[in-house]
Amino acid sequence: MSKRIAGPEIERLIQLLAKVPGLGPRSARRAALHLIKKKEQLLGPLAAAMAEALDTVRICSTCGNVDTCDPCTVCTDARRDPATLIVVEDVADLWALERAGAINARYHVLGGTLSPLDGVGPEELNIKALVDRVAAGGFGELILAVNATVEGQTTAHYITDQLDGLGVKVTRLAHGVPVGGELDYLDEGTLAAALKSRTTF
Amino acid sequence: MSKRIAGPEIERLIQLLAKVPGLGPRSARRAALHLIKKKEQLLGPLAAAMAEALDTVRICSTCGNVDTCDPCTVCTDARRDPATLIVVEDVADLWALERAGAINARYHVLGGTLSPLDGVGPEELNIKALVDRVAAGGFGELILAVNATVEGQTTAHYITDQLDGLGVKVTRLAHGVPVGGELDYLDEGTLAAALKSRTTF
Numbered sequence: 149m150s151k152r153i154a155g156p157e158i159e160r161l162i163q164l165l166a167k168v169p170g171l172g173p174r175s176a177r178r179a180a181l182h183l184i185k186k187k188e189q190l191l192g193p194l195a196a197a198m199a200e201a202l203d204t205v206r207i208c209s210t211c212g213n214v215d216t217c218d219p220c221t222v223c224t225d226a227r228r229d230p231a232t233l234i235v236v237e238d239v240a241d242l243w244a245l246e247r248a249g250a251i252n253a254r255y256h257v258l259g260g261t262l263s264p265l266d267g268v269g270p271e272e273l274n275i276k277a278l279v280d281r282v283a284a285g286g287f288g289e290l291i292l293a294v295n296a297t298v299e300g301q302t303t304a305h306y307i308t309d310q311l312d313g314l315g316v317k318v319t320r321l322a323h324g325v326p327v328g329g330e331l332d333y334l335d336e337g338t339l340a341a342a343l344k345s346r347t348t349f
Numbered sequence: 350m351s352k353r354i355a356g357p358e359i360e361r362l363i364q365l366l367a368k369v370p371g372l373g374p375r376s377a378r379r380a381a382l383h384l385i386k387k388k389e390q391l392l393g394p395l396a397a398a399m400a401e402a403l404d405t406v407r408i409c410s411t412c413g414n415v416d417t418c419d420p421c422t423v424c425t426d427a428r429r430d431p432a433t434l435i436v437v438e439d440v441a442d443l444w445a446l447e448r449a450g451a452i453n454a455r456y457h458v459l460g461g462t463l464s465p466l467d468g469v470g471p472e473e474l475n476i477k478a479l480v481d482r483v484a485a486g487g488f489g490e491l492i493l494a495v496n497a498t499v500e501g502q503t504t505a506h507y508i509t510d511q512l513d514g515l516g517v518k519v520t521r522l523a524h525g526v527p528v529g530g531e532l533d534y535l536d537e538g539t540l541a542a543a544l545k546s547r548t549t550f
Contacts, residue, residue, distance in 0.1 A: 155417030175371035194365045195399035216356030
């Protein structure tokens with residue numbers, strides 16, 4: 149804006165909102181105005197919820213998940229299968245798998261993937277804790293639910309090597325046609341994988 | 350989510366973020382995770398900025414704008430033309446006109462449009478203060494920058510009636526083809542208005 153049309157507190161709120169994923173400079177202005185208009189119903193509670201999250205959120209020392217308790221809600225949930233461990237790159241992946249609701253397992257969050265070009269080596273990831281966790285025994289299967297990218301697959305291979313000799317069965321997610329997907333829009337790699345892993349109808 | 354996978358503080362943050370315009374339930378989860386990961390750089394400052402806005406933001410008693418001072422930054426800006434008053438429906442419209450940077454005037458924010466069906470009569474809007482402000486003298490022109498909707502135009506007519514006899518020249522924004530717009534995609538009303546108000550090339 150060419151001229152100052154609002155106090156610095158409002159400008160700052162807009163600038164910070166613009167850094168939230170999903171909001172840009174334009175929608176941040178709209179969001180700020182909406183928040184200001186709904187001071188009591190939204191701005192106040194949201195400010196309080198953020199302050200509370202700031203105080204209470206921590207990283208689970210067992211699995212790397214974020215939660216307000218340590219060990220986290222997932223690690224302390226006694227109804228989960230204690231013998232199955234799903235390895236994910238990010239907390240967002242853990243949440244996505246939980247939304248699918250297809251499995252009742254425990255998780256281990258790596259915090260990223262191996263990426264030598266970006267300076268991410270095994271030490272930067274939550275891999276040593278994973279190996280220690282598996283070595284402590286009790287897990288029958290470890291599911292590598294990493295992204296189907298080059299970095300994800302490299303990380304999966306590295307982890308498999310590290311777990312060698314610990315007697316745990318290592319599996320990975322199936323490759324194939326996404327449910328609801330149209331063949332015409334799929335890449336060759338996915339189609340080849342789907343053909344290769346075809347099942348009896 | 351079928352099972353609790355995070356503490357109530359995180360769930361509450363996601364629920365509140367989902368109410369921010371521009372974010373939905375899915376992007377609110379993504380935003381919450383991003384905020385939690387950037388605790389020091391983003392979550393903390395944003396929580397503080399919101400708390401500060403909550404404390405400091407008020408409605409300008411002169412024009413109805415939102416700001417952290419009263420009278421607001423726009424009303425107290427001595428470099429603005431004191432004789433031109435732009436009437437807008439909402440603070441967002443004031444911000445939009447200021448971004449255009451085409452005029453150096455003062456503003457009056459109505460806070461909505463007349464809408465009998467929704468129970469919005471003249472008393473619900475900032476119209477009496479507008480009439481008083483104009484009656485106090487000093488304004489040569491009043492620009493009705495209301496939306497080109499039925500409600501906006503009804504409101505414009507009502508305001509014009511109220512200002513009758515106060516000796517202020519009332520103008521409205523031009524109708525026409527938006528800059529960069531393609532004729533093919535424009536509605537008949539806009540094209541008719543653009544033809545009627547055609548200018549010498």
